[in-house]
Amino acid sequence: EVQLQQSGPELRRPGSSVKLSCKASGYSITDYLMHWVKHRPEHGLEWIGWIDPEDGETKYAQKFQSKATLTADTSSNTAYMQLSSLTSEDTATYFCARAFGHTTGPFDYWGQGVMVTVSS
Amino acid sequence: DVQMTQSPSYLAASPGESVSISCKASKSISTYLAWYQEKPGKANKLLIYSGSTLQSGTPSRFSGSGSGTDFTLTIRSLEPEDFTVYYCQHYNEYPFTFGSGTKLEIK
Numbered sequence: 001e002v003q004l005q006q007s008g009p010e011l012r013r014p015g016s017s018v019k020l021s022c023k024a025s026g027y028s029i030t031d032y033l034m035h036w037v038k039h040r041p042e043h044g045l046e047w048i049g050w051i052d053p054e055d056g057e058t059k060y061a062q063k064f065q066s067k068a069t070l071t072a073d074t075s076s077n078t079a080y081m082q083l084s085s086l087t088s089e090d091t092a093t094y095f096c097a098r099a100f101g102h103t104t105g106p107f108d109y110w111g112q113g114v115m116v117t118v119s120s
Numbered sequence: 121d122v123q124m125t126q127s128p129s130y131l132a133a134s135p136g137e138s139v140s141i142s143c144k145a146s147k148s149i150s151t152y153l154a155w156y157q158e159k160p161g162k163a164n165k166l167l168i169y170s171g172s173t174l175q176s177g178t179p180s181r182f183s184g185s186g187s188g189t190d191f192t193l194t195i196r197s198l199e200p201e202d203f204t205v206y207y208c209q210h211y212n213e214y215p216f217t218f219g220s221g222t223k224l225e226i227k
Binding site: 004035044045046047059061062063095097100104105106107108109110111112 | 154163
């Protein structure tokens, strides 16, 4: 059974960074792209980007180009997203999601989401 | 960026009824359109992709239609478990964007 298990909630100070994890089980992460999505109730869902864990290739939405860094560790079958220079605008729930088939989209499996709170 | 306009934001219906949710793209996205179901405490579920193809495990009471800019998700004979939130998403070009969501409530 495919599962994406995300790390627990995070509380960070403005200006700091956070690294979120997404551990895959039931398949090898090198076989599929992994996407990340941001969710704020008042702003809806926003696509951040994807990583190909097989070779580390990444693609970012322009607005997250300098905010998010996607990486993957094939030995632990885990994808990561680091968010830097955190502000209150980064307070949100973040999801990892697997790309369907051998394509860039849509997303056939999602993590449960991780809440990141940025507050002084 | 392609803007996805989803409507209505809220929809009230009774079990057994049928409902439709609209998703309009600001430019043609061919059939690169997916529908997702969101439930509290559960991972988001892919229901439909390529505009009208049911993902494995999606009940047949769900259907999708449309191409270009206009798409519709229809749920026939609503079951109690269908009352939740639905999103559309395009994946035709970068950045992928989502509709604002439709909350389906029990009347």
